[in-house]
Amino acid sequence: xxxxxxxxYSSYKALYFLIPLLIILPILFPSNYMISVFTQIxxxxxxxxxxxxxxxxxGQISLGHAAFMGIGAYSSAILTVTYGMPVWLGIVxxxxxxxxxxxxxxxxxxxxxxHFLALATLGFNIIVYIVLVGYGELTKGASGFLGIPxxxxxxxxxxxxxxxxxxxxVIVLLLAIISLNIVNSHIGRVLRGIHDSEIATQSLGVNIAxxxxxxxxxxxxxxxxxxxxxxxxxxxxxxxTFNISTSxxxxxxxxxxxxxxxxxxxxxxxxxxxxxxxxxxxxxKALGAKSEVKIVLFGxxxxxxxxxxxxxxxxxxxxxxxxxxxxxxxLATTNKTEK
Amino acid sequence: MSxxxxxxxxxxxxxxxxxxxxxxxFHVNDNEIVAIIGPNGAGKTTLFNMITGVTPPTSGDIFLxxxxxxxxxxxxxxxxxxxxxxxxxxIFHNMTVLENVMLGSxxxxxxxxxxxxxxxxxxxxEDRIAYEMAxxxxxxxxxxxxxxxxxxxxxxxxxxxxxxxRAIVSSPPLLLLxxxxxxxxxxxxxxxxxxLLELKKQGFTLxxxxxxxxxxxxxxxxxxxxxxxxxxxxxxxxxxxxxxxVIAAYLGEEDY
Numbered sequence: 001x002x003x004x005x006x007x008x009y010s011s012y013k014a015l016y017f018l019i020p021l022l023i024i025l026p027i028l029f030p031s032n033y034m035i036s037v038f039t040q041i042x043x044x045x046x047x048x049x050x051x052x053x054x055x056x057x058x059g060q061i062s063l064g065h066a067a068f069m070g071i072g073a074y075s076s077a078i079l080t081v082t083y084g085m086p087v088w089l090g091i092v093x094x095x096x097x098x099x100x101x102x103x104x105x106x107x108x109x110x111x112x113x114x115h116f117l118a119l120a121t122l123g124f125n126i127i128v129y130i131v132l133v134g135y136g137e138l139t140k141g142a143s144g145f146l147g148i149p150x151x152x153x154x155x156x157x158x159x160x161x162x163x164x165x166x167x168x169x170v171i172v173l174l175l176a177i178i179s180l181n182i183v184n185s186h187i188g189r190v191l192r193g194i195h196d197s198e199i200a201t202q203s204l205g206v207n208i209a210x211x212x213x214x215x216x217x218x219x220x221x222x223x224x225x226x227x228x229x230x231x232x233x234x235x236x237x238x239x240x241t242f243n244i245s246t247s248x249x250x251x252x253x254x255x256x257x258x259x260x261x262x263x264x265x266x267x268x269x270x271x272x273x274x275x276x277x278x279x280x281x282x283x284x285k286a287l288g289a290k291s292e293v294k295i296v297l298f299g300x301x302x303x304x305x306x307x308x309x310x311x312x313x314x315x316x317x318x319x320x321x322x323x324x325x326x327x328x329x330x331l332a333t334t335n336k337t338e339k
Numbered sequence: 340m341s342x343x344x345x346x347x348x349x350x351x352x353x354x355x356x357x358x359x360x361x362x363x364x365f366h367v368n369d370n371e372i373v374a375i376i377g378p379n380g381a382g383k384t385t386l387f388n389m390i391t392g393v394t395p396p397t398s399g400d401i402f403l404x405x406x407x408x409x410x411x412x413x414x415x416x417x418x419x420x421x422x423x424x425x426x427x428x429x430i431f432h433n434m435t436v437l438e439n440v441m442l443g444s445x446x447x448x449x450x451x452x453x454x455x456x457x458x459x460x461x462x463x464x465e466d467r468i469a470y471e472m473a474x475x476x477x478x479x480x481x482x483x484x485x486x487x488x489x490x491x492x493x494x495x496x497x498x499x500x501x502x503x504x505r506a507i508v509s510s511p512p513l514l515l516l517x518x519x520x521x522x523x524x525x526x527x528x529x530x531x532x533x534x535l536l537e538l539k540k541q542g543f544t545l546x547x548x549x550x551x552x553x554x555x556x557x558x559x560x561x562x563x564x565x566x567x568x569x570x571x572x573x574x575x576x577x578x579x580x581x582x583x584x585v586i587a588a589y590l591g592e593e594d595y
Binding site for chain 1: 418505
């Protein structure tokens with residue numbers, strides 16, 4: 001801080017806790033299944049790290065980010081399998097394609113406010129889904145795209161679960177630092193300003209349309225990267241994975257985890273994926289029900305979070321860490337009272 | 340005589356068949372305090388919205404030091420040196436007082452999204468600039484000891500002061516205030532009045548729309564009176580008080 005205390009900044013200190021945790025987890029739970037769940041949490045955390053900037057900070061609701069995951073995944077698949085490009089190039093081109101599409105979609109839809117933006121992005125997601133199903137020559141249609149190559153790193157093929165766990169979580173940490181840097185700056189204040197009052201932010205000289213668009217593009221690039229990594233990790237993709245139900249799950253992750261500080265992205269992904277991986281099968285068996293149990297569970301979770309912890313689970317973190325703010329609010333109470 | 344700081348010429352706004360503002364012209368000189376008054380529905384707010392870029396005029400022009408500004412967007416006006424406050428407070432409720440004002444220094448900063456992500460030195464440098472500017476502005480309005488409080492938790496009167504601090508932090512030459520005294524009690528409005536007079540001493544130029552005649556008569560050097568969309572008077576408070584048209588249209592309704 002160097003003498004400057006700027007409130008509203010998220011702490012990097014969570015990394016001291018997170019990194020050891022990430023090292024210990026695969027030792028505690030060495031089974032391939034558990035590691036694959038952790039990897040999956042990592043992939044979704046990449047998307048939600050972008051979404052907390054868009055939804056939590058700038059206050060723009062998207063129901064279409066699964067589409068950007070799909071664009072990334074299919075770009076990677078098509079470019080590497082059909083056109084024989086190296087994996088890294090497919091990922092980078094996928095991110096560029098997603099950025100371009102996000103730019104075009106965003107420049108039109110971000111003029112819309114609140115629910116209308118959500119609806120427009122929902123519509124965009126449906127369009128992308130239809131294209132993925134319908135444009136079979138390129139995407140292989142509803143039956144899915146097989147044989148996507150494994151990840152290659154410096155001529156070294158990543159084959160084991162643990163390789164992907166490491167790769168993906170390293171990327172998550174790097175992106176978390178980038179997201180933290182963005183919110184821990186004047187830009188973070190601009191985004192929160194847009195959330196609180198667009199007109200006031202604008203009157204301070206902020207071209208809010210440009211900021212909203214840029215953040216939308218960044219979050220789409222994060223989603224695209226996650227989609228590409230998913231494609232090379234699972235080696236098989238199908239359009240259904242990138243349909244609106246996934247977008248809704250992403251929204252749920254952000255809502256449940258919270259977004260200020262940005263660690264809510266990781267918490268939300270962890271909670272939602274753990275529920276669907278560990279709790280849903282138990283409940284399904286216990287109730288003798290079908291997979292709809294998951295939807296009921298998610299619905300209940302969302303209602304409870306909105307009622308009792310509207311700022312998401314991450315807002316509970318402050319009870320774990322002794323508040324630094326204390327000395328300042330102490331000062332505040334001693335000043336002259338108004339009225 | 341050089342161009343006045345703000346000059347409004349033949350400004351007209353029609354909403355369908357209704358003319359809300361009709362051919363209004365006036366100017367604001369450097370370091371002057373000018374008030375726009377008028378009965379309810381006279382068109383003050385529409386006039387104000389046109390000057391602040393929120394509503395485009397049907398016809399007429401607005402000049403800032405001779406430069407035509409009526410086609411600029413809201414965010415461009417701040418860069419030109421026009422800052423404003425809002426009638427129904429538009430503070431950032433979830434941010435601290437300090438952050439509210441730091442955001443006000445936007446036009447003085449250069450950090451972009453990529454700069455924030457990868458150039459931490461720039462961020463630290465600009466944070467310090469914004470922090471020091473904010474501290475100074477908060478000192479001026481007397482909110483420095485509340486800087487770490489959440490803005491939404493301040494009293495209404497203090498939120499008004501905060502809005503002024505946010506508007507002046509980038510030292511804009513022209514400050515536009517939309518009904519600054521609305522909702523304030525006597526003590527609060529007296530404090531805000533002295534603050535506005537103090538800002539004039541520091542070189543700011545102020546244009547405000549106001550209902551509260553006591554404040555207008557106390558701090559305005561010149562008053563522009565609007566009635567049914569037309570300008571009916573423009574002059575110093577003493578002259579306005581005696582103007583028969585103004586008395587008939589506005590002051591006559593109540594005792595002052």
